[in-house]
Every structure is written in C-alpha cells, then in structure tokens.
Amino acid sequence: MLRLLRDREGVSPVSFRLNAGDEAHLEVRPGDFRKACLFAHNVSGAPVSTLFAEDQRAERRRFFIRCVFCLRQERIWLVVSAGLDPEAPEYDSLANDIFSAALFEREADEMFGLKRRGAFDDRPLRLHPEVWPEGFHPLRKDFRHPGPRGQAGRDYAFRRVEGEGVFEVPVGPVHAGIIGPGHFRFSAAGEPVLNLEIRLGFTHRGAEKLFEGRTAAEALAFSELVDGEAAFAHSLAFSDAVEKICGVKTPEEHLLARGILLELERMYNHAGDLGGLATDVGFGFPAACAAALKEDLLALNGKLAGSRYLKGFNRLGGTCGLTVPMLDEIEAALASALKDFSGIMNILYGSASFMDRVEETGVLPQKTAAELGVSGPAARASGIAWDMREFSPLYRRAGFRPARQAQGDVLARLRVRAAEFEESARLARGFSTALRTAPRSGPVSVEPVEGCALGCAESWRGPVLCWVRLGRDGRVERCKVTDPSFLGWEGLAQAVPGNIIPDFPLCNKSFNLSYPGNDL
Amino acid sequence: MTRIFLESLRKGRLSRAVKASSAGPEYEKAGQELRALIARHFGRSLQIREVDAGSCGACESEIISACNPIYDIQRFGVDFAASPRHADALLVTGPVTRNMETALLRTYEAMSGPKFVITCGDCALDGGAFKDSYYCAGGAGALLPVAAHVPGCPPHPMALVEALLRLLDRLNTEGQPKM
Numbered sequence: 015m016l017r018l019l020r021d022r023e024g025v026s027p028v029s030f031r032l033n034a035g036d037e038a039h040l041e042v043r044p045g046d047f048r049k050a051c052l053f054a055h056n057v058s059g060a061p062v063s064t065l066f067a068e069d070q071r072a073e074r075r076r077f078f079i080r081c082v083f084c085l086r087q088e089r090i091w092l093v094v095s096a097g098l099d100p101e102a103p104e105y106d107s108l109a110n111d112i113f114s115a116a117l118f119e120r121e122a123d124e125m126f127g128l129k130r131r132g133a134f135d136d137r138p139l140r141l142h143p144e145v146w147p148e149g150f151h152p153l154r155k156d157f158r159h160p161g162p163r164g165q166a167g168r169d170y171a172f173r174r175v176e177g178e179g180v181f182e183v184p185v186g187p188v189h190a191g192i193i194g195p196g197h198f199r200f201s202a203a204g205e206p207v208l209n210l211e212i213r214l215g216f217t218h219r220g221a222e223k224l225f226e227g228r229t230a231a232e233a234l235a236f237s238e239l240v241d242g243e244a245a246f247a248h249s250l251a252f253s254d255a256v257e258k259i260c261g262v263k264t265p266e267e268h269l270l271a272r273g274i275l276l277e278l279e280r281m282y283n284h285a286g287d288l289g290g291l292a293t294d295v296g297f298g299f300p301a302a303c304a305a306a307l308k309e310d311l312l313a314l315n316g317k318l319a320g321s322r323y324l325k326g327f328n329r330l331g332g333t334c335g336l337t338v339p340m341l342d343e344i345e346a347a348l349a350s351a352l353k354d355f356s357g358i359m360n361i362l363y364g365s366a367s368f369m370d371r372v373e374e375t376g377v378l379p380q381k382t383a384a385e386l387g388v389s390g391p392a393a394r395a396s397g398i399a400w401d402m403r404e405f406s407p408l409y410r411r412a413g414f415r416p417a418r419q420a421q422g423d424v425l426a427r428l429r430v431r432a433a434e435f436e437e438s439a440r441l442a443r444g445f446s447t448a449l450r451t452a453p454r455s456g457p458v459s460v461e462p463v464e465g466c467a468l469g470c471a472e473s474w475r476g477p478v479l480c481w482v483r484l485g486r487d488g489r490v491e492r493c494k495v496t497d498p499s500f501l502g503w504e505g506l507a508q509a510v511p512g513n514i515i516p517d518f519p520l521c522n523k524s525f526n527l528s529y530p531g532n533d534l
Numbered sequence: 535m536t537r538i539f540l541e542s543l544r545k546g547r548l549s550r551a552v553k554a555s556s557a558g559p560e561y562e563k564a565g566q567e568l569r570a571l572i573a574r575h576f577g578r579s580l581q582i583r584e585v586d587a588g589s590c591g592a593c594e595s596e597i598i599s600a601c602n603p604i605y606d607i608q609r610f611g612v613d614f615a616a617s618p619r620h621a622d623a624l625l626v627t628g629p630v631t632r633n634m635e636t637a638l639l640r641t642y643e644a645m646s647g648p649k650f651v652i653t654c655g656d657c658a659l660d661g662g663a664f665k666d667s668y669y670c671a672g673g674a675g676a677l678l679p680v681a682a683h684v685p686g687c688p689p690h691p692m693a694l695v696e697a698l699l700r701l702l703d704r705l706n707t708e709g710q711p712k713m
Contacts, residue, residue, distance in 0.1 A: 219629060239663050242589070
C-alpha cells in the first residue's frame, strides 16, 4: 500500500509504524495530507471513522491532525497524520471529496483553531457564536477562558430555503417531552418537508477538556458520564484504549463479563426504543409493555453492577466480576425478557395502522448513509451490514452475525433493533454459560505508560471510538471521543425531507441518536 | 366491532401482572403520602416541566422510568407538562451549559407563579463532574432560585418521590417556597 501511495500519488511518508497490534500510523507532510487521506478513503472504501487534532506544541512543536479509516477486511485502523505549523496551523480541507470529514473539520477548527483551505462550511459547531466569542479554542493547551457568560452578539446562519409558499418551523432546544435539547429547523411547502437543518451543541459540557490531566482510573469513571445511556460502551472504549497502550491482555473471565453487560445495555435501550416508536404513533399498550420490559432490564443492571446504568462496573484490565448466582439471575431475566419481547413484537407487527405509519417512512438510501458515514443500527437498516463486534474474537467464536435490512425506512430500523435484541439475548446467554467454567481471577493490574491508542466498542447506537494519549506521568493528555451519533444526525436530516412534519418524531425515534454523545 | 370484541375475549389478558416486588412497599408508602400532600397544596396534581440543561441522558431516562407502569408516578398526582405555561415546578437536569442558559431562563420566565425549581441529579446541583468546565455554569442554582434537589447519578425514581415529599412537607410548615 505504501508503494502504491508513493508511485501513484507521489506521496512519500514521513514515518510509518504499527501501533498496539491493529493500528497503522502513517505520518505525511501537511501538503500531502489531503492526498493521503483521499488515497486511504478510496482504498478502504470507508468513510472517515474519526478526524481530530492534538496540541503537541510542547513536546513536538506541532499541532497534529489525524484522520482514521477502518480497513474492514484487514481489521486494521489506518491513522493518517500530519504535523501542522504551531503559529498558523492550516491544511487542505477533505470535506469537498469526503463528506464524512466535514463535521470533524468544523470541530477541529473551533476547538484548536486549525484553519482549512477550501472548506465549504466554516460555521462553528458546538461553541455557539451567540454566547462564545471568536478566537478562544478550548482544547489548546494554552487556552484562557474568555470570562463570564454573556451574549457574544453574533448570530448563527441557517441555510435558507426560498420560494413561493415555503415556511419555516423552528423547534427546540426545549422540547415538549422529557428529552435532550436540540434545535430542528424545518422548511416546508404545504405538508412535505423540503429541508431539515439540525443544530446541536446545547449539551456541550467540554468533556474532552475535562479528561485531560486525570489519571487513567479517574478518566475511566469520567468516561461513563459522556453519554449516560451508553455509559458501559463508552467506558469500554476508554478501557480498551488504555489496555492497548499498556499492552495488557484482559483475562477471559472479564472479557465475557464485559460482553454480557454490553449486550444488556443494548437490550434495555432497544426495548426502550420499541416503546418509543409505539408512543410516537399513539399506540399506548405496547409502549407500556416495552416500558415494563426496559424497567426489568434496568432492575437487573442495578443488581449486577449496583447501578441501573452499569456505571462503575468496568475497570482497567477487567471488571468487578459476576458471581454464579448473578449468572443465574441473568439467565432467568433473559428468558423472561425474550418472552415479553416477542409479545410486544406480535402486537406491533399485527397492527395494520402501526405498520402503515412505519413502512416507507423516513427512508435513508444506502448510498447516502455510506457517504455521510452513518453507522450502527441506522446503517445496518440501510444495507450496510457492518458491526464492530465482528472485530472481537469473543464474538466471532460465538457465531455473531450483524443484523441487516435493505429498505432504510423506519420499519427497517425497527426490524434491525428487534433482530439485535434477540441476538443480544443469545450472545449474553452464551457468554454466561462460558463464564461458569472460565478460570477466575481478579482484574489484571494496569500500570499506565506513555503512549497512544484507539479504543473501540460497539454501543447500541454504533461504534464508540476513543483515542487516548497518556503522558509520561500516566495522566491523560488527550482523549478524543467519537460517538456514532456525531455522523448519525446528518443521516436523520437526510431521511426526513419528503416526509410530513408529524412523522418527524417517528423518524427521530427510529434513529434515536444521542445529544450528549454528539455534543461532548 | 363484534369481531374485535370476540377476538379480544379469545385472546384474554395480554398484559402481565406487575410484580409487587419491583417498586417495593416503601415506594408505595411514600407515594401515598405524596398524593395526600399534592391534594392539599395543588388541588389535584403537581405539573412539572422538565428541562435538560446538559445532562448525559441518564437523568431523563430515570425520570421516564418514574412514569413507567412499575413506578407510575402519575397515580400519585405528579405529571410532566409539555409546556412551561402549564407547569407548577421546573425540574432541571445537567450542569447548565452555556448554550442552554438562555433557553432555561426563558422556560422559567414562561411559567406562571407560584413556581419553584427542582434540580435533578448531581450535575444540576453544583455542576458535579463538570464543575470545572469552561462551558458550564455549575448547576441551576447559578441562574435560578432552587427550592429542592433530587440526589443521585442518576437519581432512582424513588429519590424523585422522596425529594417531592420533603419539598411539600416543608410547604406544610413554611408556606410558600422561595421564589
């Protein structure tokens, strides 16, 4: 591949090395960054998995921009990096050729002040111009706070749709339900929506900055607060990165326990989504059944981890462990959950008016999903059968197969969730059986060392990526969290046009993306 | 119509018995006390408007859990209003991010008095783990007068009932909450 890159593109790398087993780090000159990324994009056929910056001016007198692609066949992460000028960091924008890079570039711009040549969208993303003055980049190491709150006096430019009879419906950030904050601007003519622009960032808490300076163990606990409904997956992505940096091999017992909890997290959330879809078409009875099912699973979580949201169970190098009585409880709960679940699905699939609402609603075509870099259940419902759990030997041994639907509508996303719910129950039961006979040991002790790695866990929304750099003192220097929602929201924005506004809640729920995971 | 009726007779009860153990007798007891207090102070019900001011989503999930068929907080006279105009209380989650300050203040201003603010979850009290963030006010108390707090990360539905009980109990002895 390196030879191809040199011969065909005329790019000679500054350095190339393998890192932590499954990462290939390719550093190129800033002028070659765009070429190298385009090459990687074409070779892998993959969207940008994540793109982020690092401020390493203190150690290496450079800002670094890094773009990660997933080579699925080889099961390798390709990290293309370039060192940028410390005074005037600038690089060629990828977004005109690789759309999935666009949001990441806007993020790196506002967080680090990295300028892009030829960018088509230079609006800020999370630091709203109304309340945040220009020129303050929080993730720079020498960041100074702009001072107390107040209006910064600038406005955000929405895309305008013009024409006879076109009107705008602005919704949010405060919504009518018990739900996260986001602003949705519909442009409609008559009933169908012409354009939907989603503006987020309302729950931006500066999480990435708060990771910095913490010890690895403290940062692990903090990672569970990034997205409360995917707390375990986020914690797993972080511990995966740290374990890769330290070269730790987690014992089988703990891998199995993690597998069980990751699937339980998926199950309670998918159960909640079934109910959510029923609620959004005003179908109360299955919604109530699904709420009871979710509650049973949350109560089980509470017994296993001491937290209904599985916080505090995962450790660096292992877990708190599951005892045999706990496994009995898990298996009994899984059996009962499957029974309740099939009852709910019978009611939903058996209702002609429900099926009429979900069929052919909110279609996300496969090509669009691939170009936007949508992942998780939404991508799998649009024919992209990719699931990071296939990377894991544990899941491969268990005969894991990702769910797949081709239609890309609300029903397809519901079917993917339903298939995943059953598959999760099967996997968790298998892990539980294996755990009964696995040799028992405590977590491996992890001595944090200097280095960097990319951690990954397939949450119920899709892959959570976590790039971690530990410093010489073993503290976190940089933690870049990439939630699947970050690219997923644009998928929703593309699925809605052509539908009527009253179907928006249904489309939204079928994606069910995260506000805090996106906003960080 | 007859067909639907016969069909439902044939199917019998589809719902399952709610397990008495899941919510627990303490929850029932606290709930009944709450119901009596709400009847005294608010006539029939206490309407709450919930605003997410930067939570991680777990608090929302637990507030929704309080409305599920097991905890069913509505039967004690607590409900969640879709509009601040209909609300008696404002339930705030999250450390109050800079981007949510205006929306939170406007929601509060849209409520008619008497009204009071309840913070839900550790972040909403003082910022919690996000206290030192460059983008958080450090809890709802920095912007609004707070009358009660629901502790937890996230708070269990029981904690919500208990916090409402404490607040209304104080109303009993002190009259109006601070506004």
